[in-house]
Amino acid sequence: MIKIYGMSTCPDCAYVEKQVEGNPQYEVIDIGTHVKNLKEFLRLRDRHPAFDAMKRVGAVGIPCFVLEDGTVTLRPEQAGLRPRPKEDVAEGASCRLDGSGC
Numbered sequence: 532m533i534k535i536y537g538m539s540t541c542p543d544c545a546y547v548e549k550q551v552e553g554n555p556q557y558e559v560i561d562i563g564t565h566v567k568n569l570k571e572f573l574r575l576r577d578r579h580p581a582f583d584a585m586k587r588v589g590a591v592g593i594p595c596f597v598l599e600d601g602t603v604t605l606r607p608e609q610a611g612l613r614p615r616p617k618e619d620v621a622e623g624a625s626c627r628l629d630g631s632g633c
Contacts, residue, residue, distance in 0.1 A: 532556060533610050536572045537594040538563040544594045546615040547607055557610075562593070579603050 535551065537544030539561055551557035562572045576582045576592055581603040585592035596610040597603055607614045 532558050533599060534597040535559045535594055535610070536562055536568075536575070536597075541591075541593055543615050547594045547612055550612050575603065581605060 533556060535544075535547060535557055537547065537559065539545065539548075540563065548559050551559060560568050560571070562569045572593075572595070575595070575597070576586075581595075582592045582605075585605065592605055594607065595603065595605055596607065598610060602609070604610065
């Protein structure tokens with residue numbers, strides 16, 4: 532099973548979550564619904580080098596994918612999914628404080 536850490540208010544996460552609805556190969560973990568989910572994600576984010584670049588630019592690093600072999604990635608393609616199209620990003624929905632994307 533592939534774990535997906537994200538938040539329902541994140542446009543990139545919502546795009547990914549729609550792709551996996553009803554698919555038992557994926558477990559979506561919303562880090563905004565319970566503090567235990569947030570702590571689980573932060574423990575991963577604080578320790579895994581996959582997040583180094585995200586932390587440098589002040590990004591959260593979601594959606595995040597933990598593959599069945601334990602690989603941690605921020606690329607939906609590596610989890611068999613599509614990223615949100617660039618034209619969607621340009622049309623407004625953003626997670627970043629400066630409005631430039633997620």
